[in-house]
Every structure is written in structure tokens, then in C-alpha cells.
Amino acid sequence: MQDRSQTLSPMIDKLQLWRPLDPAEKRAILALPHKVEEARAHACLVREGEKPSHSCLLLEGFAFRHKVLVDGSRSISAIHMKGDIVDLQNALLGTADHSVETLTRATVAFIPREEMKRIAFEFPSVGLAMWYDTLVDGSIFREWIANIARRDAAARLAHLLCEFGLRLQAIGLGDRRSYQLPMTQEQLADATGLTSVHVNRTLMDLESRGLIARSKKAVTIADWKRMEDAAGFNEAYLHLRGQVSLSPP
Amino acid sequence: MQDRSQTLSPMIDKLQLWRPLDPAEKRAILALPHKVEEARAHACLVREGEKPSHSCLLLEGFAFRHKVLVDGSRSISAIHMKGDIVDLQNALLGTADHSVETLTRATVAFIPREEMKRIAFEFPSVGLAMWYDTLVDGSIFREWIANIARRDAAARLAHLLCEFGLRLQAIGLGDRRSYQLPMTQEQLADATGLTSVHVNRTLMDLESRGLIARSKKAVTIADWKRMEDAAGFNEAYLHLRGQVSLSPP
DNA sequence: CGAGCGTTTGATCGGTGTCAAGGATCGTGG
DNA sequence: CCACGATCCTTGACACCGATCAAACGCTCG
Known part of the structure; x- marks a missing residue:
């Protein structure tokens, strides 16, 4: 952040979760033209039906993708954090089939879609890493x-809580067993196909079973193994290749 | 099928839904090394946890992707048909995070993953089309x-019935309003998060409301517009760019 | 023609939704 | 720094959609 030339480094860190990049490739990423914007919480970054000309990269803060159905109900399909290229889909596919909104105050870099295509084919390792990213x-x-x-x-x-913890940890933003969860219970409901009332009761149930502790927005997972069992969680689908499993229990 | 050199042409047709390809690009696709296999219905093409070294391309027939959860319940996440590259994910990501199984008897071409990567970067239009495909x-x-x-x-x-009809039509396999549905009610249940019993009752309900007609595996959608309304269906998410909407009502 | 799978049907149960109201917390402006 | 309004969280009573369990029926293909 301090050094203007390093602004896009979260993208490098993220892509290197999937493939190593050499110095020339990193320089090419850092040299991508872009404009940085600060967005407040609950700001709309992309609206369904628009034709975005830029990809947006999250440099700081959290965001989510969602659709609103005809009856007004809402479905959240993904949560995003630092380093995520939130809008490669919409930028490449033309018309946005879903909206993107910030969860918290956030710093976002907008990169022209043509530049994303160019770098992907000019530097195949970068392209492959971006492709991996969409596959994950x-x-x-x-x-x-x-x-x-x-x-x-x-x-x-x-x-959801296991996934969030692991992903935070994978990008170096803390411990999978204890973190700030920047979502309201209504948003949790929209991400799990429940109602906010039932999310409330269920969180209290998880708490009473000693699986989690809460205070304000902080969540603590008491015993990771028990939590995984309760969730039927298997981290394989995150394709984190061992970085995470090697960390302290 | 008759001409050995045209075996992979369904892949060309599929990719051209997303981007036009020029003759050299088409030739490169047709020249991809591959082996063709016939699979019987309910055959397993990829098993979760394996490390597939080949992508599999559906030349004929239908298949689906699914996961089995710890309690034994099953979730189907996608249905595939002619021209679909069913296993790009697993082939590129390393370890398969889900299984792939045929729905019907099928003809499948296996293409080495390294060849898929090579062609993607040697012919950027092909690579871009493949990338689009994963984004769709x-x-x-x-x-x-x-x-x-x-x-x-x-x-x-x-x-689900609207989507299936439109996708069949998009690859030239019939009319979105009348087709053979190669799925059992239990598979429909696993694809919609229901039970087979409830799928049965619900299909009969749709039938009694005059939205669909059934006989054996054939499904007919009486009035497309009414069906879309009942489904809350909006084809935008299929990104078919008008091919479909331009067809007769 | 028989076995096996898939479909249909009935009765009952339970997990979640709905509606409504009160209480806590947060952000903002004075 | 406090006050106030807006969100967000919590709680209760009740309704209902879809699950479960069980059994019979009908294809279809050896």
C-alpha cells in the first residue's frame, strides 16, 4: 500500500497459491494498468445485467456475489477476501449474471478486461494460475x-465457518480457529439457504454444543476436529495443496 | 464418427458457442491426441480422490458430476451432454474433488491434460474459449x-427442465420444449436437493397444472412462457448469446 | 417369465419458515 | 461525549413443506 508499485501484490500472493510465478511474471502483474478505489460497506461493485469493462481485485476488505430472485429472495454464491479477483467472470463473459457487493469497507483495484486477457496469454504461467483460480x-x-x-x-x-477460517489463514490473515466474521446473520442465511431467524437459533445451538464461541463479530472454533466432524468438512475442495494442513493444529 | 479425423468435432461445436474459431484452430483441436471409449450407463469415469491425467470429452450420451457426503447422501452438481469437457477441473487441479458418472451409454474421448494446456496457450482463441467454458x-x-x-x-x-431443454437445443439436439430426459427421479432429487419421493409428487403436480406432459422418459413443456414463470427461469446465466432466443417460440 | 430397478401412493414426523415483537449494538450527527 | 435512529440480534408461538418409512405397482431387459 505504501509503495504505489506494489499495489497489486495481493493478486500475486493469491495466484501463487496455485502456481509459482517468476520475477518477470510478478513484474508484469504489478505493471497492470489499474485504478484503485475505496468502497464503503454495502457498496455495489457490479450490478447484474451490466456489462463490466473491468475486473475488480479486492485489495482489502470483504465482498460477496449474489443474485436476487423474482420473488425478492436473495442467494449469496460466494464470499471474497483479499487477493480475490472478484469479477473475472462478468468481465470476460460480457453481461454480468450476478451482482457483487462489499461486506465491509474495502479497497478495490479495477483492471481493464483486455489487460487481463493480454497478461494471461503473454505470460502462460499467469494465465494458467488465473485459470486455476476460476477452477477452484x-x-x-x-x-x-x-x-x-x-x-x-x-x-x-x-x-461455512470452517471454509472461511481456512481461506483467511491461507492468505495469511489469521488463524482458522479464531477470526472476525464480517457477515450479518441475514447474509449467513442467504449464503446457506436458510432464514436469518433460523441462523440465529442454529448459531446458538453450535455455541451451546461447545463447537464455537462468539462475541460481537468474532468467532472462535474450540476444537477444529470436532468442528470438521459436525460440518462434514473436508478441505480437499479448496485445493490448498498442503499449505494449510502443515500449519499448527 | 464415421470419419476418424472428425472425432473431436463436438468439442469444436461446443467451443464455438463461446468464440468463433478459425480453420487452423479447428484443425489443431481435431489433431489432439486422444483415445475413444464406449462407456455403459452408470459407469464411473472419474472417481473423487483420484489424480486424472486426462480430460474427458463427451462425444455422445449424458453424464453427471457428483459428490457423496459422509452420511451417504449424494449431491449432483452438473449434468453434461455432447461436447462438454467434463473433466477439465479435475485434470488441471490435480486431485479430483468430485466423481463423474455416465447417465446413459456414452462415447467418451480422453485427452491428455498436457495437451489441453498446450493447445490453450498455443492457440489463444482456443484457450479463451476453454476458459469461457469453465466460466459458464x-x-x-x-x-x-x-x-x-x-x-x-x-x-x-x-x-432444471428449462435448463436441460435449452442446452439440448443449443447443441442442436432437439427442441427445448420436448426431449428425452435421461435421468431417474432419484437423480433428479440429488440434483435439486430433494428426495425421490418428493420429486415424484412434484412432477405429478407440474403435470396436473398442465405445465409438462410425460410419457416414459420423454418430457414435453406445453407452454414455454408459463414454464419459465413457474421456474423463475431467466436464460441469461447460460450465456448463450441469442442463438437460443432467436429460435422459434 | 422373472428379477430388479424405478415409479407411485399413503401416513406420519420433523426441521425450517413465518410472523411478530422486544432488546442490543452501532454509526452518525449534534 | 452523548443521544438517537437504524440495523442487527434474540425470542416465542405456530404453520407447513418436504422427509421418512413402508408397501405395492409397473416397466424392461435378460
């Missing part, structure tokens, strides 16, 4: 489908 | 999340 996105979607389709409310929420 | 996959996953999370049983099934 897909893997997470599939797990969410299974989560919503086949797990009960307690397991669904436990699963 | 992601878009469909997001719609399924919304479908399962926020629609009731009747709308969920109606939505």
Missing part, C-alpha cells in the same frame, strides 16, 4: 451446492 | 445454488 472457484461452488442441498442447518453453518 | 460452468453452478437455496420443489424441477 468452481470447486467451491460445487461444495456449496452439496452444502445447501444435503446438510442440515447446523452442518451448513459449521461448514 | 461456474455461472451454472451459481444458478443451481440459487435454485436449491431459494426456490420451492416445483420451481426447482421446472428450472
